[in-house]
Amino acid sequence: MQDRDLEDLELHGRLLGGDRGAFDELYRRYSPAAYGLASRLTAQKILAQDVVHDAFMAIWRAPEAFDPARGSFRTFFLALVHHRAVDTIRREERLRKRTEKAANLEPVHDEDVAEDVVDEAYMAGRRKEVREALRTLPDIQRQVLEMAYLDGKTQVVIASELGIPVGTVKTRTLAAMRKLRTLLSQEDH
Amino acid sequence: MIEDHEVIEELLAGYVLRSLTGEDARDADRLLSEHVPSCARCRGTLSAFRDTAADLALDATPLTPPETLLPRLHREMGERRLRGRGSRASFAVAAGFVAVVGMAGLSVSQGIRASNAQSRADLMQGMADIAGRPGASRVTLAASSATDSAPITELSAPGETVVYLYGHDVPAPSAGMIYRIWEGSNGSYALIGEFVPESDMTVIKLEIEGGVDQLLITQEPAGSSSQSPSESDIVWSAAA
Numbered sequence: 001m002q003d004r005d006l007e008d009l010e011l012h013g014r015l016l017g018g019d020r021g022a023f024d025e026l027y028r029r030y031s032p033a034a035y036g037l038a039s040r041l042t043a044q045k046i047l048a049q050d051v052v053h054d055a056f057m058a059i060w061r062a063p064e065a066f067d068p069a070r071g072s073f074r075t076f077f078l079a080l081v082h083h084r085a086v087d088t089i090r091r092e093e094r095l096r097k098r099t100e101k102a103a104n105l106e107p108v109h110d111e112d113v114a115e116d117v118v119d120e121a122y123m124a125g126r127r128k129e130v131r132e133a134l135r136t137l138p139d140i141q142r143q144v145l146e147m148a149y150l151d152g153k154t155q156v157v158i159a160s161e162l163g164i165p166v167g168t169v170k171t172r173t174l175a176a177m178r179k180l181r182t183l184l185s186q187e188d189h
Numbered sequence: 190m191i192e193d194h195e196v197i198e199e200l201l202a203g204y205v206l207r208s209l210t211g212e213d214a215r216d217a218d219r220l221l222s223e224h225v226p227s228c229a230r231c232r233g234t235l236s237a238f239r240d241t242a243a244d245l246a247l248d249a250t251p252l253t254p255p256e257t258l259l260p261r262l263h264r265e266m267g268e269r270r271l272r273g274r275g276s277r278a279s280f281a282v283a284a285g286f287v288a289v290v291g292m293a294g295l296s297v298s299q300g301i302r303a304s305n306a307q308s309r310a311d312l313m314q315g316m317a318d319i320a321g322r323p324g325a326s327r328v329t330l331a332a333s334s335a336t337d338s339a340p341i342t343e344l345s346a347p348g349e350t351v352v353y354l355y356g357h358d359v360p361a362p363s364a365g366m367i368y369r370i371w372e373g374s375n376g377s378y379a380l381i382g383e384f385v386p387e388s389d390m391t392v393i394k395l396e397i398e399g400g401v402d403q404l405l406i407t408q409e410p411a412g413s414s415s416q417s418p419s420e421s422d423i424v425w426s427a428a429a
Contacts, residue, residue, distance in 0.1 A: 020263075023262075032251035032252060032253060033246060035253070037246045037249040039249070045255075049258055053258060054321035057265060057266075058318065061325055061326075062317060062327065062344055066313065067313050067390070075240050076313075076314070079205075079239065080318065081246070082246060083318065123247065145206070146248070148206040149207075149245045149246075153208065155209065156211070173208070177238055177241055180245075181238065184240075184241065184244050
């Protein structure tokens with residue numbers, strides 16, 4: 001277990017006791033990654049803010065939902081953000097289909113990017129490892145992974161957009177996940 | 190049941206990426222409840238894929254949230270109250286338990302001690318999801334005066350059909366006994382299910398379908414049949 005994970009565990013323990021300082025520290029650690037992920041998925045500032053807001057309120061209201069025996073806080077929390085963001089874009093998509101017009105929301109602009117400013121050392125380092133690992137994947141594998149995770153697309157949609165069978169999407173996804181896991185596990189040690 | 194691990198791992202990969210739909214999503218749900226908990230290989234794969242997905246989140250460029258977001262969170266954190274037993278608010282969020290649809294670390298309806306690690310992880314994620322909904326609230330169920338039982342908390346959100354009950358170190362029922370969950374409406378009661386808690390954290394997921402006046406948890410002899418809860422058997426309750 002990384003030092004960072006141990007610190008998160010300590011913060012989570014304090015959160016269980018209602019410690020607001022621990023909440024603020026977790027916010028400081030994870031809000032840039034969470035907001036970046038939510039923004040990438042939703043492409044809308046307001047929606048991204050709501051996703052991050054809801055995720056942080058979730059850990060404040062029910063910190064018991066994180067079980068340290070099941071993995072790291074980072075894995076749990078970013079999965080929570082991802083789930084909520086994907087749910088949000090699929091709900092918005094359904095709404096758009098019903099109303100046949102796009103929601104009039106403010107898009108995320110590039111000028112919001114502040115990677116060097118907001119990302120703390122650990123996250124920046126891990127991000128570098130992740131991006132390097134992604135670069136080693138064959139393009140066709142990286143493509144399905146990013147379309148699924150970062151664009152929130154289903155395998156059926158990905159297959160349709162790429163003009164390939166769903167089975168091929170599944171195969172490429174699995175191959176990509178295995179290779180990425182192997183590469184990033186090596187970085188862990 | 191799918192037995193080919195290559196196929197299973199394809200589904201698990203799609204599952205952690207939330208990219209499954211239709212029959213694939215249903216197959217994944219079945220695997221998670223029926224196969225993965227008893228398959229060490231699949232548990233390891235799923236855990237590894239979850240870690241990988243969390244790493245993928247870092248591929249998105251980090252952004253500074255608006256300065257207003259943390260103050261907004263602080264304001265709403267301040268509004269949170271752990272409401273007391275038997276309050277009207279407690280009743281409002283307790284209303285509507287009609288069916289147990291899933292659980293972790295316990296078995297409802299059959300009263301069998303079970304350890305379903307993967308279902309448990311999914312339920313914990315579900316708890317967090319409900320907790321993040323607007324207006325979500327936690328209510329501590331009232332413990333009977335005859336017991337010093339650890340608290341059981343109810344987690345729900347307005348407009349959500351799913352409600353969670355959870356508690357740390359919920360004591361095991363006495364030998365030969367079992368816990369039963371009852372819902373009451375207009376003075377009549379219906380048995381929702383039975384459970385035996387695990388040693389650390391117990392989580393019960395319930396589906397809400399309609400208005401109910403009261404929620405009770407009783408301790409009764411295992412295998413007994415009863416049409417309604419007895420006052421002396423009540424261990425925890427949430428009522429108007």
